[in-house]
Amino acid sequence: xxxxxxxxxxxxxxxxxxxxxxxxxxxERGERIALVGANGCGKTTLxxxxxxxxxxxxGTVRWQGGxxxxxxxVRTLGMLFQAELPSRFDVRELVTLGLGxxxxxxxxARCQVENALGWAxxxxxxxxxxxxxxxxxxxxxxxxxxxxxxxxxxxLDEPTNHLDPRRQAVLLGRLDRLRGSVxxxxxxxxLALAAACDRVALLHAGRVAAAGTPADVLTPANxxxxxxxxxxxxxxxxxxxxxxxxxxxxxxERAA
Amino acid sequence: MRAPxxxxxxxxxxxxxxxxxxxxxxxxxxxxxxxxxxxxxxRAPRVxxxxxxxxxxxxxGAVMQTLLHNDLADPYLLGVSGGASAGAVAxxxxxxxxxxxxxxxxxxxxxxxxxxxxARGPHDPTRLVLAGVAVGSLLAGATGLxxxxxxxxxxxxxxxxxxxxxxxxxxxxxxxxxxxxLLSVAAWMRVRAERLDRLALGQDVAASLGVDVVRxxxxxxxxxxxxxxxxxxxxxxxxxxxxxxxxxxxxSVGDGHRRFVLVAALAGATLVMAAxxxxxxxxxxxxxxxxxxxxxxxxxxxxxxxxxxxx
Numbered sequence: 211x212x213x214x215x216x217x218x219x220x221x222x223x224x225x226x227x228x229x230x231x232x233x234x235x236x237x238e239r240g241e242r243i244a245l246v247g248a249n250g251c252g253k254t255t256l257x258x259x260x261x262x263x264x265x266x267x268x269g270t271v272r273w274q275g276g277x278x279x280x281x282x283x284v285r286t287l288g289m290l291f292q293a294e295l296p297s298r299f300d301v302r303e304l305v306t307l308g309l310g311x312x313x314x315x316x317x318x319a320r321c322q323v324e325n326a327l328g329w330a331x332x333x334x335x336x337x338x339x340x341x342x343x344x345x346x347x348x349x350x351x352x353x354x355x356x357x358x359x360x361x362x363x364x365x366l367d368e369p370t371n372h373l374d375p376r377r378q379a380v381l382l383g384r385l386d387r388l389r390g391s392v393x394x395x396x397x398x399x400x401l402a403l404a405a406a407c408d409r410v411a412l413l414h415a416g417r418v419a420a421a422g423t424p425a426d427v428l429t430p431a432n433x434x435x436x437x438x439x440x441x442x443x444x445x446x447x448x449x450x451x452x453x454x455x456x457x458x459x460x461x462x463e464r465a466a
Numbered sequence: 467m468r469a470p471x472x473x474x475x476x477x478x479x480x481x482x483x484x485x486x487x488x489x490x491x492x493x494x495x496x497x498x499x500x501x502x503x504x505x506x507x508x509r510a511p512r513v514x515x516x517x518x519x520x521x522x523x524x525x526x527g528a529v530m531q532t533l534l535h536n537d538l539a540d541p542y543l544l545g546v547s548g549g550a551s552a553g554a555v556a557x558x559x560x561x562x563x564x565x566x567x568x569x570x571x572x573x574x575x576x577x578x579x580x581x582x583x584x585a586r587g588p589h590d591p592t593r594l595v596l597a598g599v600a601v602g603s604l605l606a607g608a609t610g611l612x613x614x615x616x617x618x619x620x621x622x623x624x625x626x627x628x629x630x631x632x633x634x635x636x637x638x639x640x641x642x643x644x645x646x647x648l649l650s651v652a653a654w655m656r657v658r659a660e661r662l663d664r665l666a667l668g669q670d671v672a673a674s675l676g677v678d679v680v681r682x683x684x685x686x687x688x689x690x691x692x693x694x695x696x697x698x699x700x701x702x703x704x705x706x707x708x709x710x711x712x713x714x715x716x717x718s719v720g721d722g723h724r725r726f727v728l729v730a731a732l733a734g735a736t737l738v739m740a741a742x743x744x745x746x747x748x749x750x751x752x753x754x755x756x757x758x759x760x761x762x763x764x765x766x767x768x769x770x771x772x773x774x775x776x777x
Contacts, residue, residue, distance in 0.1 A: 263670055283676040295535055295668045298720045307667070310676050311660055339720065 212239040214274045214363050214393045215260060221268030222252060222259045228267055229255050233418055235411060237363065240390040244404035245397045246428075247413030248437050253397035254292060256413070257365045260395060261289050274362070284310035288356035292367040292397075301343070301351050302327065302336040308355035326358035329384060345372035353381070357392070364388075366396040370403055382406055401428060401441065406451040412436050424451075434459040469719040469729070476732040480517075483736050487513045487743035492750040508635065515636045516742040516756070517735035518644045519701040520711070524734025525651055526693040527708030528715070528727055532666045533686045534591045537716065541694040541708035544598035544687075548605030549577025550698045555609045555625050559616055566628055567699035574695040577601055582687070589669070589683060631704035631757025633742055644696045651689045652731065658682065659723040666721050704741075704757045706764030707734050714771055737763065 213236045221231040230252035237243055245253045258264045262277045278286055288308070297304065306313070306323050313319045327333050330350040340348060349372045356364055369385075370378045382403065385394060396403070404410050410427040412420040414436035420427045433439050440460065444453040488498040488509050496505055526541035534543070542550075553573020554566035584597035613622055655662065661682050664672040673679045697704070711734035715726040741759035748754065 258670075261674060263673055279676070280678065281676045283674075287674070289671075289674040291668075291670060291674075294671060295666075297667055298716055299663070299722060300720060303720070303722060307664055307675060 212274065213237065214239050215395070216272045217256075217260070217269065218272070219269035220256075220259065220266050220271055222255045222264065223267050224255060226267070228416070230413060230416055230418075231268065233269070233411075235418070235421070237393050237395055239362065239393055240388075241409065242385065242389060242394045242396070242407040244407040244410045244424075245395065245413060246399075246401070246404045246410055246437070251413040251436075252416070253413060254367055257289075257367055257395065257397050261287060261365050281311035284308060284359040284361060286362055288359065288361040288364045290352055290356045290364070290366040290369055292371065294352060296341060298339055298341050300337050300339050301332055301347075304340055304351055305332075305354045305358050308358040310359055322358055322360070326354040329357070330354035331380070346374060346377055349373055350377070357388075360392075362393065364392055364394045364396075366394060368398055369396055370398065370400050378403070401433075401454045401456060402451065404428060405454060428454070469725045472718050472729055473725075473732070476729060476736065480732050480736045480739070483740045483743070484513055484517065487516070487739045490743050490747050492746060492753070511636045511638050511641060512633055512742065513739055515633050515641055515644075515700060516738045518641060518648055519633065519697045519704060520707055520734035520736070520738030521731040522644060522648045522651075522693045522697040522734075523704060523708035523738075524711035524715075524730040525648070525655065525727060526690045526697070527734075528712035528723075528730045529651075529655070529662075529686050529690040529693075530708070531712055531716075532662050532723070533683060533690065534595060535666070535668060536591070536595075537713055538709065539595075540706075541690055541697075542602075542703070542705075544594060544691070545577035545581045545601035545605065546574045546598075546691065546694050546698070547703055548602035548609070549573040549575070549580075550695070550703060551609040551629055552577075552605040554628050554702070555612050555621075558621055558625050558628070559612060562618075562621070562624075565634075566624075567702075570628075570702075571695040571699035573605075574698055575691060577605055578687070578691045589680065627755050628702040629757075630755030631702040631760070632753075632755050633701050636700065640700060644700050647693055647696045651693050652727070654685070654689055655723060655727050658685070659727070662686070662723040663721065666723075701738075702755070702757065704738060704760055706757075706760045706768070707737055710764045710768050710771070711737060713768070717771060717774075 215237040217233050217235045220233040221228050223229040233256060245256060247253055259266050259271055302323060305326050309319055309322065327336055330353055332350055332354055335347060340351060343351065353369060370381060373381060398404055405424045405428055407424060409422060410424050411418050412427050412432055419436050420432050430441055433441055438459050440457045442455040446452060485498045488505060489496055491509055493504050523541055530539045530541050530543060531537055550570040550573050554570035557564060557566040557569030581597045581601045584601065585593040613625055661677045664675045664677045665682055669679050712730040715730035715733055719725045719729050737760060741763055742756045745754050745756045745759045
């Protein structure tokens with residue numbers, strides 16, 4: 211498989227203070243990886259470093275073919291931020307901005323934008339001002355913008371934020387359709403979403419505490435230690451991702 | 467309302483206001499097509515200067531709002547008004563025979579240079595605003611001290627007139643530099659519209675969409691300050707225009723710079739032309755500073771916009 215992004219002994223932080231160190235992760239083409247951990251463990255900071263927005267404080271991040279700067283960047287990398295400034299663009303305009311500065315010729319650009327709007331079920335809202343959208347509609351607009359240029363890698367920070375359960379399920383299905391072609395690294399608190407990824411990296415105490423398949427990483431012991439939660443796992447009889455019931459960990463479990 | 471309708475309405479409004487501003491004056495009513503000396507040598511350059519100042523402040527405000535990600539930013543925010551006031555008052559006190567405009571422009575540019583240095587570059591909007599407020603307050607305090615301690619009443623009068631905006635009696639050549647700057651910055655904004663659209667979404671988003679944010683922010687700061695300094699040099703401190711014109715433009719046609727920049731420029735030009743006409747005739751034969759009229763017109767308009775937005 212082709213490695214689209216590789217982190218080797220990466221250390222990241224804010225204002226020179228290291229939040230996370232010795233991160234080793236290879237993201238292969240088309241696979242989906244979840245970064246999971248408690249608040250402040252460095253998920254967003256790591257995503258920003260993967261996106262080339264922040265310098266790493268140690269180690270190296272390698273992108274396949276190098277991370278292009280400038281207009282071509284959006285065809286390599288699409289990003290979804292956890293919080294974004296409000297704007298008065300209409301939905302179609304905001305999605306179009308994701309095409310980058312050397313947007314393809316008008317007809318194919320329009321086609322890409324309409325495809326992205328359809329992907330996020332936004333066709334009926336295309337002419338609405340973003341200032342008038344609900345939280346979930348705004349989130350879907352930003353998701354559509356992140357993938358409108360058909361990037362090879364998507365970095366998504368809390369992609370299910372503001373989405374109702376139906377929309378979360380739909381998003382999961384849509385991300386499944388990208389499997390095999392677009393690599394996705396997502397930061398999430400949603401353990402069900404993490405369980406539906408190919409691999410999970412559990413961040414705790416300034417390092418990657420566990421990495422591997424969801425079954426190996428999202429264990430009660432790991433989650434109690436890293437996130438202070440107790441889970442009950444219910445397997446889907448239809449073969450889908452497992453249901454995870456989440457409760458606060460007891461003191462003894464957390465210490466373990 | 468759709469952008470083309472807004473633009474057509476504004477162009478019509480701008481033409482009507484320009485015609486009214488040409489017709490009205492302390493020397494009485496004149497038809498705008500009566501091409502006599504009063505119209506060609508006194509009113510026409512003044513009306514055109516009002517339009518240039520209004521459009522310049524509107525565009526400078528639009529760029530500043532994008533740069534600082536703040537709809538309430540205005541072109542004077544980064545210490546420009548404090549620097550311009552200090553420069554103008556120093557000029558009026560030391561060289562009363564000279565027009566204060568050039569010293570005001572220098573003061574504005576100097577103040578922004580100081581702000582940029584204190585904020586360690588144009589990259590952190592919060593640091594820029596805080597540094598601007600601090601430097602601007604220091605300079606405004608120094609200006610006030612000079613005015614209070616200065617012995618000549620005439621200095622106080624002329625400084626007050628300038629500090630509230632006064633277009634004076636411009637000659638045609640005085641319009642060339644501000645007009646060239648206005649057209650240059652408008653052309654720059656047109657060329658950079660796609661990048662400015664992305665910068666309006668935040669630095670990180672813009673960078674993730676391929677914009678060279680550092681370079682764009684440098685260019686934007688230089689464009690806004692140059693335009694403001696030129697407007698201040700010829701028209702004094704005309705308040706409110708750089709805040710409400712781009713703000714109203716964004717509200718009516720959205721954030722796309724290609725559209726809203728034209729709307730903001732037309733709105734700014736129309737507002738200052740109308741305010742200047744009122745300033746010339748409302749208390750004739752005395753003339754009041756145009757900045758007082760823009761504040762009187764702009765304040766209620768801004769409140770109405772806020773009220774409309776709140777609903």
